[in-house]
Amino acid sequence: MLRFIWALAALALGGCWYSSPISSRGHGWTAPTEPFVPPDKPLQAWRQRLVDRTWLYYSKYVFYTPADGRAFLWYAGEKRLFIGEWKLEKASRSTQLCFRYPGAATHPGSPRHGDEWLCGEAFFYLGGDPVNHPHESVAGDVFGLATRRDAPFVFTWDQSVTLAGLQARLRR
Numbered sequence: 001m002l003r004f005i006w007a008l009a010a011l012a013l014g015g016c017w018y019s020s021p022i023s024s025r026g027h028g029w030t031a032p033t034e035p036f037v038p039p040d041k042p043l044q045a046w047r048q049r050l051v052d053r054t055w056l057y058y059s060k061y062v063f064y065t066p067a068d069g070r071a072f073l074w075y076a077g078e079k080r081l082f083i084g085e086w087k088l089e090k091a092s093r094s095t096q097l098c099f100r101y102p103g104a105a106t107h108p109g110s111p112r113h114g115d116e117w118l119c120g121e122a123f124f125y126l127g128g129d130p131v132n133h134p135h136e137s138v139a140g141d142v143f144g145l146a147t148r149r150d151a152p153f154v155f156t157w158d159q160s161v162t163l164a165g166l167q168a169r170l171r172r
Helices: 002-013 043-050 163-171
Strands: 053-057 061-065 070-075 082-090 095-100 118-121 135-139
Touching: 043 082, 043 095, 053 163, 135 163
Parallel strands: none
Antiparallel strands: 053 061, 053 135, 061 070, 070 082, 082 095, 095 118
């Protein structure tokens, strides 16, 4: 009976359409005329969001970003830490967050050489898009990455990896 009521409701509401600047008069979705440009902030605001935090991206990159511009990357499946640099720079329409890992043959997870800067929009790295760029962060160097030569342990990439789970494993 409940399925019948849901089906009836779906039929009744099926003709409704939300009118928005990017819809095409109820005939489906069309792309906006301008490419998506995420909201931007001053460099100092991005810097405050980035400095002295430990980050987890895609359940396989953990990194710590101190104020001095160094970057400490702990990558899933790796025993060693990648020690590099980060910087923020203004691009034409957004702020870019860039990393490089001098001495590494390649950027972890990328075919680019480690000495090259690898940049992306700060908006996506620092909390603007949790669906396409899932991540989490906590204040401080919770794994002591800035004082280590090697990773605390080797972790395996898994979508269920969280900072809290890695911290619990470290305490064991």
